Amino acid sequence: MARISVDSIDDRKLDIIFAHCGHLLSCKVAVSEDGTSKHYGYVQFDAESSAQNAIQKVNGYEVNGKALLLISKDFNGFSKGFGFVNFENSGAAKHAEESMNGVQCVS
Numbered sequence: 250m251a252r253i254s255v256d257s258i259d260d261r262k263l264d265i266i267f268a269h270c271g272h273l274l275s276c277k278v279a280v281s282e283d284g285t286s287k288h289y290g291y292v293q294f295d296a297e298s299s300a301q302n303a304i305q306k307v308n309g310y311e312v313n314g315k316a317l318l319l320i321s322k323d324f325n326g327f328s329k330g331f332g333f334v335n336f337e338n339s340g341a342a343k344h345a346e347e348s349m350n351g352v353q354c355v356s
Contacts, residue, residue, distance in 0.1 A: 260290075266345050267292045269352045270306060271299020292319075306352065 264276040272295045279287040294300045308319040336342040 262342060262346055263290050263292065266349050267303055267307065269349065270294070270303035271296060273299075307349070 260276050260278055263278055264273060267273060267276060273292065274295050275291065275293040278290040281287055292303065294303065304319050336345065
């Protein structure tokens, strides 16, 4: 699991980062009742191959010196079909958005 340490990242920005890896079913930043970020998000693809593309292309990708961490398997080694992304600040999120926009993820 990874944290999104910035309140300014929203579902749309998360979608932009991962959209090039395959067809997204859902991209959500978890928020508390007052609307502030809980510092993690969910990304769900329609196919395991798309999730694997995201893991290969985004997992470990550094944004302002912080590596993004994606978790894709449960304790039994089976795909969970989603991942997490972590940003230290809004600049890191912006950098990821700009550098990943247009990137194609292929298997």
